[in-house]
Amino acid sequence: MLGSIFHLKNVRSSSNGQVWIVRMTLCSDDELDLKQVIIDMKDHFLSREINLRTLAKLLWEMGKPDLAEKYFIRLLEQLPLQDPLLGDLYHDLGRLASHVGNLDKSMEWHKKASAWEKQNQSSTTVGKFI
Incomplete structure (x- = not known):
């Protein structure tokens, strides 16, 4: 799962505020919306030091x-x-x-x-x- 990308569905804290509950789903390589974002981020960050x-x-x-x-x-x-x-x-x-x-x-x-x-x-x- 190293390098996996997840889509965050929901983030909330528990009733006592000590634990965060994160609901997420594993993204596939073919998700079009995410694919373009990843390409843009790689271009932005890998094009410079x-x-x-x-x-x-x-x-x-x-x-x-x-x-x-x-x-x-x-x-x-x-x-x-x-x-x-x-x-x-x-x-x-x-x-x-x-x-x-x-x-x-x-x-x-x-x-x-x-x-x-x-x-x-x-x-x-x-x-x-x-």
């Missing part, structure tokens, strides 16, 4: 902003200070903070993005003129 940023964005789209932030920050901590992805990550974190209503935090992340871009733009510009 998959990293923690990809996972964070997927979690954000799934409505899990806390987990998305966790993975954005984990990647941020792993990257070297000159990595070109840092500016994008700061912007992602700023947009995520804004999305959840934390505007002060959003502003901090966007300021970090601007400062990082300024610092790294000047160092690359100097290198080009030498």
Whole structure:
């Protein structure tokens, strides 16, 4: 059953709220609606590098902003200070903070993005003129 795809029919919690009950059915390879979705998802995710940023964005789209932030920050901590992805990550974190209503935090992340871009733009510009 590894790699199997299921269609979720119903998800609910038990009366005491401690157990989740999930009703699902095994999908066949010939289900037309699902087939196109799978093809689109494979094209979307396999056409580019998959990293923690990809996972964070997927979690954000799934409505899990806390987990998305966790993975954005984990990647941020792993990257070297000159990595070109840092500016994008700061912007992602700023947009995520804004999305959840934390505007002060959003502003901090966007300021970090601007400062990082300024610092790294000047160092690359100097290198080009030498």
